[in-house]
Amino acid sequence: MGMNAIEKILASHSEQDVVRPGDVVMVDVDVTVQFDSARADVLKIDNPEKVVLLHDHLVPAPTVMAANAAKRLREFAERFQIENYFPVGKHGISHVLVAEEGIALPGQILVNADSHTCSSGALNCLARGMGGPEMLYILCKGQTWYLVGPTTKVVLEGELSHRVYPRDVIHYLPGTYGDFAGQNLEWYGDGLANIGMDGRLTMATISAELSAEFSLFPYDDVLAEYVAPRAKWPYEPVFPDDEAEYDQVITVNLSELEPQIVLPDRVAWNTKGAREVGEEKIKIDQAFIGSCANGRISDFAIAAEILEGRSIAPGTRMIVTPGSQDILKEAIKLGYVETLMDAGAVVTSSTCGACFGGHMGLLADGEVCITASTRNFKGRMGSPEASVYMGSPATVAASAVTGVITDPRDL
Amino acid sequence: MTTTFTGKVWKFGHDINTDLVIPNFAVLMPVEEQLQHCFNANRPGWVDEVQAGDVLVVGRNFGVGSARNIGAIFHGFGIAGVVAESFNGLGLRNCVNSGLPSLPCAGVLEAFEEGDVAEVDWTTGTVRNATNGMELQGSPVPPQLQQIVLGGGVESVLRAEGYLAETTVTLR
Numbered sequence: 001m002g003m004n005a006i007e008k009i010l011a012s013h014s015e016q017d018v019v020r021p022g023d024v025v026m027v028d029v030d031v032t033v034q035f036d037s038a039r040a041d042v043l044k045i046d047n048p049e050k051v052v053l054l055h056d057h058l059v060p061a062p063t064v065m066a067a068n069a070a071k072r073l074r075e076f077a078e079r080f081q082i083e084n085y086f087p088v089g090k091h092g093i094s095h096v097l098v099a100e101e102g103i104a105l106p107g108q109i110l111v112n113a114d115s116h117t118c119s120s121g122a123l124n125c126l127a128r129g130m131g132g133p134e135m136l137y138i139l140c141k142g143q144t145w146y147l148v149g150p151t152t153k154v155v156l157e158g159e160l161s162h163r164v165y166p167r168d169v170i171h172y173l174p175g176t177y178g179d180f181a182g183q184n185l186e187w188y189g190d191g192l193a194n195i196g197m198d199g200r201l202t203m204a205t206i207s208a209e210l211s212a213e214f215s216l217f218p219y220d221d222v223l224a225e226y227v228a229p230r231a232k233w234p235y236e237p238v239f240p241d242d243e244a245e246y247d248q249v250i251t252v253n254l255s256e257l258e259p260q261i262v263l264p265d266r267v268a269w270n271t272k273g274a275r276e277v278g279e280e281k282i283k284i285d286q287a288f289i290g291s292c293a294n295g296r297i298s299d300f301a302i303a304a305e306i307l308e309g310r311s312i313a314p315g316t317r318m319i320v321t322p323g324s325q326d327i328l329k330e331a332i333k334l335g336y337v338e339t340l341m342d343a344g345a346v347v348t349s350s351t352c353g354a355c356f357g358g359h360m361g362l363l364a365d366g367e368v369c370i371t372a373s374t375r376n377f378k379g380r381m382g383s384p385e386a387s388v389y390m391g392s393p394a395t396v397a398a399s400a401v402t403g404v405i406t407d408p409r410d411l
Numbered sequence: 412m413t414t415t416f417t418g419k420v421w422k423f424g425h426d427i428n429t430d431l432v433i434p435n436f437a438v439l440m441p442v443e444e445q446l447q448h449c450f451n452a453n454r455p456g457w458v459d460e461v462q463a464g465d466v467l468v469v470g471r472n473f474g475v476g477s478a479r480n481i482g483a484i485f486h487g488f489g490i491a492g493v494v495a496e497s498f499n500g501l502g503l504r505n506c507v508n509s510g511l512p513s514l515p516c517a518g519v520l521e522a523f524e525e526g527d528v529a530e531v532d533w534t535t536g537t538v539r540n541a542t543n544g545m546e547l548q549g550s551p552v553p554p555q556l557q558q559i560v561l562g563g564g565v566e567s568v569l570r571a572e573g574y575l576a577e578t579t580v581t582l583r
Contacts, residue, residue, distance in 0.1 A: 024555040037439065041576040057438075065439045115429075115477045115501055129478045131505035137565040140574040145555065149500070179426075179472045181497045211475050213500045266426045268472065356477075357435035377430040377476060384434075384452035 002241025004151050006184050006214050009126040009238050013109050021247070023148045029138050031103055033112035035094050037069035038076035039136060045080055046142030052103055053077050054086040056093045057352040062359035084232075092324025092350050095119035095292035099201060100324060102230035106219050106237035111138055115208045116292045116374055121185075121215040122200035124223060124237050128214055149213050150247035151184040156191030158255035163408040165302070166199030167294060167372060167392035169252065170206040171260035175271025177250065181211040186240070188218060191254045197226045198298040205293045205374065209267040259407050262390040265378050274395055274407035282389070284368045287318040287400035288381075289393045290348075291355035291373035295323030297330050299372065299393040303345075304336040306397035306408065312344035313403030318396075319361045321348045345400070357381045363388070370399045412561050414534040416491035416512060417541070418466040421457070422525045425470035429502070433479040446487050463489025466529045470495065470520050474502015482509030482564075492533055494519050494549065507556045510564030514538070516549030533557075 003011065007019040013027035033052045036059070045051065053073055058066035070088075077085040086097060095116055098104040104120035104127060111117065115129035128146075130138070138144050156169070174180075185207055187200075195203075200217050207215030217223065219237030227235070259274035289295070289303055303320060312318050320340055322328040328350055331337050337347050346361075354361030355373035362382030363369055369381055369388050372395070376388040391399070394408035401411060430452075437448045450457045467485065473495035474481050482505040485493065492512035496519060506513040514533040523529065527542035534557050536549035551557070562568060569575050 022553075024553045039575075043574055043576055069439050113478045129501050131478050131482070131501065131508055132480045133483075133508040133565045134504060136575075137508070137569060140569055147500070147503075147553065147556065179475070181472045181475070181499050209475075211472050211499045266428075267475075268426060358438075375430070375476065377428045379434050379452045380430050 001245060002243035004186055004244040004246060005218070005238050005240045006126060006151055006186060006216050007148065008240070009107055009109065010146060010148065012107070012238070019148055021148050021150045025146050025148060026143055027109055027146060029111050029142055029144055030108040031110040032135070032138050033094050033098060033110065034073070034135065034139070035112070035114065036066070036073060038073045040072055040075070042076070042136070042139065045139045048080045048082055051080070051082050051139065052084040052098065053082050054094055054097055055088055055091045057356060058358050059088055059091050059351050090325060092326070093292045093295060093352055095205060096295065096323035096327070099123060099197070100230070100326060102227065102232040105231055105233060105235035106223065106227060107235055111135065111144065116205045118207045118212065118215045119201055119205040119292050121207065122197065122204040122217045123227060124217060124219045126214055126216065129208065149182045149184055151186055152180065153246040153249045154185055154187050155249060155251045156187065156189035156195070157251060157253050158191050159194045160254045160257065163394050164257050164259055165392040165394060166195055166202045167206070168257055168260045169254065170203040171262050171271050171390065172252065172257055173250070174210045174268045175260060175262070179211040179268040183212060183247065185212050185215040186246070187216070192218070192220065193222065196222060196298065198296040201296065202293050209375065211268070259392060259395050259409065261395065261405065262376055264376050264387040264389060267376065274391060275410065277405050278407045278410060280405070282368060282405040283403060284316055284370050284399055284405060286361065286363060286367060286369040287316060287396045288354050288361060288369060288371040288373055289396050290319070290321030290323070291352060292323060293374045294372035294393050295321055295327065297327050300327070300331040300336040302393045303397040304339040306394060306411065307343035307345065307401065308339050310343055310401050312400045316400055316403045318345040318400040319348060319354055320345050321353045321360070322350045324350050354381055370396050370405055372396045412510065412563060415530070415532045416466065417528065417530045418464045418491040420466050420468045420523045420525060420527045420529050421461060422520070422523060423467065423469045425496070426472045426475055427469055429474060429476035429479040429481055432481045432484050438479060442483050442487050445484060449484055461488050464491050466491050466531070467493040468519055468523045468529065469493060471497045473498050474505065475499040480505045480509060482506040482511045486511050492531055494529065494531060494538060496520055503552070507552065507559050508565045510560050510562070510567070512560055514549045514551060516547055518547055519549070522547055
């Protein structure tokens with residue numbers, strides 16, 4: 001009986017030689033990421049060198065409450081002399097920054113009080129979101145527990161066709177298999193070679209919406225090339241044993257996949273093909289591209305390619321928000337920002353922003369949004385009376401042009 | 412904290428998410444203020460009806476969504492415990508780490524009508540509907556996690572071990 005890669009990373013950080021589903025395993029945490037706020041009452045922490053502090057959800061602060069929280073984070077950074085602090089100006093969405101800055105590393109365990117922390121699974125890094133109380137516990141003691149769930153192996157075969165993206169792959173799974181609550185995902189297959197880091201990060205991020213625990217990608221040439229020049233600390237990738245055990249195997253033929261839309265309010269069992277949704281001519285008020293899921297340079301490239309020489313439909317507004325300051329600079333340099341603005345889009349500074357209804361793009365009562373961000377919950381992006389559909393950045397850009405939800409292949 | 416609870420049931424369906432419990436605009440508020448906004452989007456007025464000692468019976472994938480601490484909210488209402496068809500992993504972590512008795516139990520949604528009385532041993536997993544007599548067997552969380560709940564959550568451990576100052580600051 002062998003262990004899969006997730007179980008091996010857990011075992012290597014614990015006192016257990018073997019980790020199995022059903023175990024509660026105590027592990028040493030490698031990196032702790034904290035954003036936007038910090039507790040003022042903490043007296044001592046475990047390892048300041050492995051603490052990362054940054055501003056993302058509410059930056060620059062849109063309210064006094066957020067400004068006071070940000071002040072507590074700065075004070076925390078000073079009090080414990082945190083070296084890896086990213087002040088406003090060097091900010092970015094935590095999951096984007098930890099990849100860009102070489103903080104999330106293969107074979108390591110990273111924690112962060114945000115549910116999309118599973119994003120770093122794209123880097124072969126064992127990461128999942130934590131709650132406030134346990135983040136405090138980890139900051140203080142450097143350890144946490146995981147309840148080990150069964151693991152599904154997802155095998156990707158073939159290559160995505162024109163105008164179909166990794167975002168569509170990660171929508172297809174919950175539409176076909178429902179939620180993965182309490183379960184892990186490991187991704188393999190020849191098809192992965194054709195999916196770059198940005199796409200993998202999208203898929204790992206949205207794994208939170210599948211209710212998965214960990215979502216782990218393998219260490220392969222694509223990852224090796226990305227991580228080697230930026231790694232902040234030494235790392236050791238982890239591979240599954242030859243006889244690793246999986247609860248089930250799901251094979252996805254990428255070449256047969258079509259653009260997928262998640263309908264409003266929930267993700268499990270709530271997906272339709274974009275062409276089918278397109279027939280309903282659902283009018284949109286807002287189109288959004290951004291977040292830890294799709295605020296990366298390749299998302300800008302897709303949106304710019306579709307919007308080049310086109311205009312956003314009258315009565316529709318489009319907001320594009322980069323995941324980090326570096327991505328914004330790159331998008332400016334490559335001309336994407338100008339293309340998007342010429343088409344009539346708003347390009348904002350880097351933040352979570354509209355994705356969580358925090359600032360810069362909330363929805364009014366009765367409005368409809370098509371978004372390439374993380375969540376479609378009732379009230380997520382503003383009014384609880386608004387409707388949020390999710391699609392790939394191409395679907396969002398195409399819909400912004402027509403003013404109705406549109407399959408990007410039909411533009 | 413005991414290993415059993417008995418209380419009047421409030422029923423909620425599948426995929427009850429964190430944003431329904433704590434809406435975006437309330438994220439940085441103190442818990443006492445967050446309570447006022449719980450379930451306003453899907454069940455306006457519930458916050459005025461729920462009473463300390465009541466029980467939540469919930470569907471699949473309870474607590475899906477963000478890291479917002481739903482455990483602290485239900486603890487704040489004095490909810491005796493949550494019995495769900497299944498929990499989102501992060502939702503369960505927040506409940507356990509906040510000291511809220513939590514029991515996964517397949518079939519529980521069918522077994523209760525709202526207002527029924529539930530008798531639950533969340534450590535052995537026995538669930539009884541005292542109103543209609545129906546009995547179910549849940550799948551209790553492992554003993555290590557039960558100990559965290561019985562200890563009142565992780566923050567009380569940190570406080571006891573001298574990691575936190577005496578002043579209480581309520582932040583998310």
